Amino acid sequence: MKNPFLTRLAGWLALLGLGSCLAAAALFFLGRIAESAYKRAFLIGSIVWFVLAAGRKMASGRDAPRNG
């Protein structure tokens, strides 16, 4: 994923995956979806987050300040 557009897209989609985890919990709390659907949606959103965020991270290779 060297293409900056793809890197950015992966970042936004990863955030969407993370947001869907929270949205699923909110919908379950509001009684709009069943517990099994909530947990399945959370799992899928989590996988999306990890796959895309990891791909984006590998492509960008940025580092934070180091704790020694």
Add this chain to the structure above:
Amino acid sequence: MSERFSRLAAAMDRLYEFDREPVTPDKLQSGAKFAGLFAGEHVAATEFVIGAFFVLHGVGARDLLWGLLIGNLLAVLSWTFICAPIAVRTRLTLYWYLRKIAGPGVTFLCNIANAFLYCVLAGAMISVSATAAGLLVGIPVPKLGTVLPSSLGWVLICLVLGAAFTTVAILGFAKLSRFAEIASPWIFVVFIAGALAMLPRLGVRPDLGNIWEVATTKIWNGVAAAGQEKFGFWHVLFFAWFCNLAMHVGLSDMAIFRYARKWTYGFFSAFGMYPGHMLAWIASGVMVAAVGREMHPGLMASEAVGIAGIAGVLLAGWTTANPTLYRAGLALQTITPGWPRWKITLLAGAATTVLACFPVFFLKLLDYVAIYGLVLMPIGAIVFAEHWIFPLLGLEQYRAEKEGWTFNGAALAVWLGTLAVAFVLPLHLYFRWLPCWFVAVLAYTGLMAVRRPR
């Protein structure tokens, strides 16, 4: 003896050589980096235990909220007004600054103490992960108050996890650190989503109309679990404040703040404290109340989020035990000069794994965190005194470095003496560090004033 310490100190210096020089202006980092770093570092496996313990210790809802708000604010202020200004002025790690002040011998002892404390902390994280892994294979979690390994199954699961964590730490610390940066926002979502999903089980209506009533009667209802000490506002406030005592007042985080453009970057620690040490603790309190007040992080997360919750506890333990193991290894490497990196990490991992088998370390995590901060706090007080107070009083700074002392006897005496005072002080463990910090500052200043060169 002194010669041996000098040799050890020289070996130790070689290990830390990479950060010997002050950080140069081109290496300084933006505030956003600090916000991200703090946000990532303070959502760990231990958050599952700490927030839950506040419920089991019978903290009231109002006491919890005010205690966390003010305690975390004090922690942020400690980073901002104590740690960050010294780091920004010196641009050094605590290791190198302490070496100038207390000499290589005291720095060596500090490193060893740190290594042992890191091993215990990593062991507690492995234990927390073991509660999740054990759930998958039906191994019961030790009950509250258990000290020794409770079953063969528990020992086996801790050994397997400890071996796995250690292997990964040996094979790829850097890669896992990068993975941890990805995992931490997700782990935070596990906390928030988990708590939200557990609210209906506690009887909270979708319009949130009765949330305060549920919070005060079913979660933080002020009733301590059997065998648990009752906590109030001050316990919560002090805990939130000293939870990272070694990092702010103890000055370990000079290692990161030396990269800050301004000392005011200390305020960015709020990005770690309020999501991690407030929201995540509140969330784990909700989760433990919803599973019948059973101290079982794996069960809490599994009930709240399903299989992803189990993965969350495992990952939280793994990603936070890994840098802890690395730091323990780095500190231990000073006593085994010449050993390769993998061998020392293996030693630290083996020690950590054995400690993880003893459930006392995660079931008494709150007390352990207090002791951890207390042991390293006097070092921060000594550095604070030398950095700020000595110039005010006209006392000469950095005499250990200038006069080539292996041990600054005053620093060592103050460190050990402060711990002795803390041991006998008739106060709750959580409150002892604060008067002891003043004792350490005054005692060190006094002793060094007496040792003033004629």
